[in-house]
Amino acid sequence: MSQETAYPAQQRADLPQDAVLVLEDGRTFRGESYGAVGRTVGEAVFATAMTGYQETFTDPSYHRQVIVMTAPHIGNTGVNGADMESQRIWAAGVVVRDPALRPSNWRSQGDLGSALAEAGVVGISGVDTRALTRHLRDRGAMRAGIFSGEDARATTDELLEAVRTAPEMTGAALAAEVSTTETYVVSPPEGTPVRFTVAALDLGVKGRTPALLAKRGIAVHIMPAATTFEELMAISPDGVFFSNGPGDPASADHEVGLLRQVLDAGLPFFGICFGNQLLGRALGLDTYKLVFGHRGINQPVLDRTTGKVEVTSHNHGFAIAWPQGVPTSEPVQTPYGAVRCSHVALNDDVVEGLACEDVPAFSVQYHPEAAAGPHDAEYLFDRFVQSLTTYHDERKKDASAQA
Template identity: 70%
Template sequence: MTSATQATTPALLVLEDGRAFRGRAYGAVGETFGEAVFATGMTGYQETLTDPSYHRQVVVMTAPHVGNTGVNDEDPESARIWVAGYVVRDPARVPSNWRSVRSLDQELTAQGVVGISGVDTRALTRHLRERGAMRAGIFSGPALADEPTLLARVRAAPRMTGADLAPEVATAEPYLVPALGRKRFTVAAVDLGIKGMTPHRMAERGIDVHVLPATATLDEVYAVSPDGVFFSNGPGDPAAAAHPVELMRGVLDRRTPLFGICFGNQILGRALGFGTFKLKYGHRGINQPVKDLATGRVEVTAHNHGFAVDAPLDRDSDTPHGRTRVSHVCLNDNVVEGLRLLDRPAFSVQYHPEAAAGPHDAAYLFDRFVSLMEGERA
């Protein structure tokens, strides 16, 4: 189907609470289901689409104009688009960028991603903020079924709560991202939905990164003789991720330097005995303010999470693995954005320090990980 045909093909977005938005097909024509969430970045849509953390989510872009810079082959964070569906207001008619090799709608069509355009994404975002993230379906084609029938199908779709999704997006086989320049350390990175820029940021610091499947055992982690262990971002409910939690406890028992981001932060929280909970509408975008409680410094950071750690902000906590302190908080809602162990070399943050689409305020966290490994080696 050509772009011109898609632009006139009717499409319908149906939310599980019964609200519906009409528009036009964008990308593949068909149907899809997922959790409707909104992302606030004005740029970086290619990195968003290919972030495995968005698996089974219908992403609403709050920026009104999407697709202006087209698609290139250098910026993807993984080998495919992971979003379940895509919602935009005004798609670019013609991409304009010297790096562009094809248009965004061509890429969505080629990968079978069902989207919808012409939607009032401001109204949709306000609705999701008020009612919370919820299941949704996008339906397109010349003959759409009646809304009650489509609504029933949306309500029959699986929820995000209780979903163990990391094994669905993680690598099936281990692979190595070699250090750039002189090798200084070896890190075992547990892939829970890792973005391509993350091992690259470590490689830039002289680290050989062994990326391991989400199902890796403790023996497999230590088979690479790691100086440090890393737990990545990823999709799903951390309460359903029993294996990564037990794996992290094993790493903590061995007192190996440990760093977790995003889903890895939630896994650390659960490994320490804290609970996790689902946020009303989550944090997604590249403009989220986070305060480092140790320094008072405020960082503008990239986020993609719908769950958070339930840990006290006003005091240190005694855990089976030593005293733990909340290190960072979100200034929008006081959600826990980082944890630091006081008696062992381990820390985590809820956001993305690799931030391929920017900003780069948090890049120093990779240097902090290096410092932990230097300290243990000394």
């Protein structure tokens, strides 16, 4: 993904207009317009990060979601072209309490409100986001609509009908809507030799992910979600990567089928977030929808391989269901051999990672690229490089034996 998008010079925002947030259970919150004026509908979720709002809004995993920012002050550092994680803002809507009156940061190229308006993203400010977050924690993520200007003057019943007729996230197949349409390559930085070639399936990839792989000497071929196994193998990859992305993993039949072919071929595999859920389904495990999900850059996760606790970046509303009656501390048998829960969330014991013992595949539910932080889990990219190295060395050994 390009990270060279530049914002225009800051412009004076129009005077805010009346706005209302309507949840599908009927609760409403009134405030003022922020960003574009109009209407938007999506799944209301809350993100607990105190910083990194631009990386959050440009994460394709937030496609069709209305993001409630729990930090009260948003927009303080403005926006800039370097912090874009994709080429556009993907959030369906934005809910904040106190937007910054003006940005104050040496990197700022514009203000967030103007960027949202320019992108056509409808938002609302002046909302008691603490009360809203508590409501979503108690009732779960649900559909919501933001209506401002003329749209806010409709009756509550009319607005509630618009929310309740919007599509739900359960069953939604969204990866193709955010994926690249053509393959492109992210090469290692100048002076860094190419060690491996990796086929990366773009299910909603963030720009920092291929950058960190390329930094380690990997030529990363970013490929469309609809890529076939034959197309994938045409680049002679040393390994395969599945990215983060939006939607219900139970709807990703093509991607799961492709991943099973990768596992059958014995190629090293690494998946993050949506890619972790797809590995679970490819192994025969189920997935389920979390009540309110994990979103933010302050989620504690235990790496059972090292015994260390990492503070990690999350954005997921679905998770892997470990077989009933089996503790996550014990491996389970799958058609591809034994698999263990390598990482677990310390807040709620959600499965946060998988490690296969009989095929070279592993994944994590969170974001080791962690834009805008933290960086505790960046070592996972090195773990993938080690898997590629082992696979490459074994192929060379086999070739020498046959010669």
